[in-house]
Amino acid sequence: MLVKTIIKTVSSEDEESNRFQSVPIEIIATIPEIKDTENKRIPISITLRHVNDSQEMSKLQCYHYAIPKRDSSDIIDVPLLDTPNNWISEVTRKISISTAKKYHKPCYTAWSSSEAMSNGISPMDQLYILKKCINLLDTLIV
């Protein structure tokens, strides 16, 4: 096995002083296995699911790709599926770029949420979600 998939739900209940509603976000991450991390071409893929009711199916809203340049720390990124919702496209892009930059690997990020959840999230929460994603990857990638 060269890759493994981890599903984790993060919620803000245990955190103080953040304005993010207590709606959990499910993160499905596929990462290279630790012993194979020398292969820089194996991408990390992250799928986020943001819904009120965990039984409800979410809608794929945005899908973003980012890859580090071979000889520098620059990142090239492209949306593969875009959305008119700026907040969603921005948070998806940020997660892709940050992950690609931090781990020097290509990164695919997909964001899904129900229609009702797509509106009314404050911009501050982007950092919270980004932090949660990076924290999760940190615990998985040694």
Added chain:
Amino acid sequence: MSYNFDYHNEFPPNLDSIPCPGHLDINATHFSNAILLHIRLNGEMNCTLDVTRTGLRPVEQDVMHRPIAGIEGSELNSGGVNNKEEDEELFIRDNLSDYNVHIRLGDPNDPKLPVIATQIAELYQRVIIPTLQRGQGIPDNPSSLDIMITLSSKIWSRGDSTDEDFSKLVFVLKCIKDMYQR
């Protein structure tokens, strides 16, 4: 409940263009409007394709009741008893033209990618979604489902197609099907 499916297998040995061992990892996530499919060869993937359904379809040519390929009704009329009827029934239909393939990332001139993508989409429409209906992970409107495929184009050789390309495609399709039968 997460509609996420995961699968791992190895390609049979002695295939050109696939290093041995060739690890195949497939991951599918179902959404209400789309299925996101990741097909990795030795962990890698480099192409993204978006497959959508296109065109209008009469009710009787519903996705479950049409032939897989070729000439519709040709078996029924092979006796040639009624020539007039035969002419009416002979209706050549290319099912793969029901799909629109957009290459979002990768070589847009690779003629194999659209074929692979439509075959995967056909597998979903005809086999996987009908069997899933009894269980879970079924979207709101299965017939208008988008399939977003990210795969490794290195599974298939560059240049002219070979017999091996076909057997590799069949192997990948079988693995996708097996993923749902557990």
